[in-house]
Amino acid sequence: xxxxxxxxxxxxxxxxxxxxxxxxDAARRDLPWRASPGVRxxxxxxxxxxxxxxxxxxxxxxxxxEAFLARWxxxxxxxxxxxxxxxxxxxxxxxxxxxxxxxxxxxxxxxGGFPRTEAALRELPGIGAYTAAAIAAIAFDLPAAAVDGxxxxxxxxxxxxxxxxxxxKPRIRLLAQALVPEKRPGDYAQAMMDLGATVCTPRSPSCGxxxxxxxxxxxxxxxxxxxxxxxxxxxxxxxxxxxxVIVKGSCRDRHVLLRRRPEKxxxxxxxxxxxxxxxxxxxxxxxxAVSACWMPAGTVRHTFTHFYLKMRxxxxxYAGARxxxxxxxxxxxxxxxxxxxxxPTVMKKAVAAGFEALGIAxxxxxxxxxx
Numbered sequence: 001x002x003x004x005x006x007x008x009x010x011x012x013x014x015x016x017x018x019x020x021x022x023x024x025d026a027a028r029r030d031l032p033w034r035a036s037p038g039v040r041x042x043x044x045x046x047x048x049x050x051x052x053x054x055x056x057x058x059x060x061x062x063x064x065x066e067a068f069l070a071r072w073x074x075x076x077x078x079x080x081x082x083x084x085x086x087x088x089x090x091x092x093x094x095x096x097x098x099x100x101x102x103x104x105x106x107x108x109x110x111x112g113g114f115p116r117t118e119a120a121l122r123e124l125p126g127i128g129a130y131t132a133a134a135i136a137a138i139a140f141d142l143p144a145a146a147v148d149g150x151x152x153x154x155x156x157x158x159x160x161x162x163x164x165x166x167x168x169k170p171r172i173r174l175l176a177q178a179l180v181p182e183k184r185p186g187d188y189a190q191a192m193m194d195l196g197a198t199v200c201t202p203r204s205p206s207c208g209x210x211x212x213x214x215x216x217x218x219x220x221x222x223x224x225x226x227x228x229x230x231x232x233x234x235x236x237x238x239x240x241x242x243x244x245v246i247v248k249g250s251c252r253d254r255h256v257l258l259r260r261r262p263e264k265x266x267x268x269x270x271x272x273x274x275x276x277x278x279x280x281x282x283x284x285x286x287x288x289a290v291s292a293c294w295m296p297a298g299t300v301r302h303t304f305t306h307f308y309l310k311m312r313x314x315x316x317x318y319a320g321a322r323x324x325x326x327x328x329x330x331x332x333x334x335x336x337x338x339x340x341x342x343x344p345t346v347m348k349k350a351v352a353a354g355f356e357a358l359g360i361a362x363x364x365x366x367x368x369x370x371x
Contacts, residue, residue, distance in 0.1 A: 150196025245354025
């Protein structure tokens with residue numbers, strides 16, 4: 001039986017590789033983690049950036065990357081940092097398991113150094129197939145196929161692949177691997193990323209300015225935006241919950257009650273205001289069984305990967321909610337410390353809503369709470 005994933009030969013690979021690399025040499029993006037031409041890449045910078053870039057756009061990553069590098073300039077410094085500090089520095093970047101894995105991985109790398117193979121890299125916490133291939137190619141110039149969403153799109157259009165994603169991913173990976181050159185695989189990997197990010201974009205791709213348009217089956221067919229074909233996504237379910245913002249102290253010494261979430265699970269190890277479990281129950285089914293001390297502060301909406309959250313916020317001063325505060329447990333955090341606390345975005349939204357209801361300014365220490 002023939003191999004259904006055997007990649008068809010649709011163009012001469014060396015010609016494609018040369019054309020793409022020539023374009024990259026002239027048009028490469030200037031990114032803070034990217035080594036200058038002729039300079040050996042720093043594996044620490046490559047690893048740190050690739051972990052941050054998982055499911056996060058470059059624009060959002062750059063300030064976090066620069067802040068991490070300024071604070072922890074090498075893997076040994078990051079490994080020595082308290083994990084709570086790393087989590088706090090990550091706050092706002094999302095997908096917080098990455099921060100936990102980053103710190104765990106730093107401790108391994110500080111002792112044993114960076115592995116030099118894809119297989120060994122994949123054994124490390126937080127490093128999957130794509131990240132291992134990207135580090136292997138960019139940091140160590142190994143012929144690895146780093147296939148992220150941008151590269152998937154480029155490959156799907158080059159070959160006009162009709163098999164919908166995610167089912168078509170194995171074939172895309174084979175096709176991508178077949179294109180990786182033996183020379184300059186690190187530059188090639190970054191060139192493919194740049195091509196997908198700046199030219200072969202999801203909507204309105206710049207086919208007229210694409211350096212490899214002559215190799216592209218989707219362009220020849222006049223249907224570049226048709227690819228990659230994607231299977232219909234199921235509707236994202238909605239979950240509901242309640243959050244409680246309690247503030248104590250005078251205007252110059254205010255504190256808010258926070259507690260740490262369980263280490264495992266969604267937002268593991270991050271801080272939160274006390275809140276109920278997030279369940280499929282609607283607001284009507286939840287009812288409004290809160291005591292008279294609570295002031296309604298609106299509803300926070302937040303999108304997670306697998307569900308959409310609608311969380312009612314209630315606010316109170318400590319004088320009227322002493323027993324509730326004792327029941328919640330946790331710790332009192334000064335308002336001017338909030339920007340340095342491992343508070344995820346959804347909780348920053350809840351705190352800001354509670355502060356507004358209580359008439360407290362939401363700018364803490366000159367910095368926006370929702371930074």
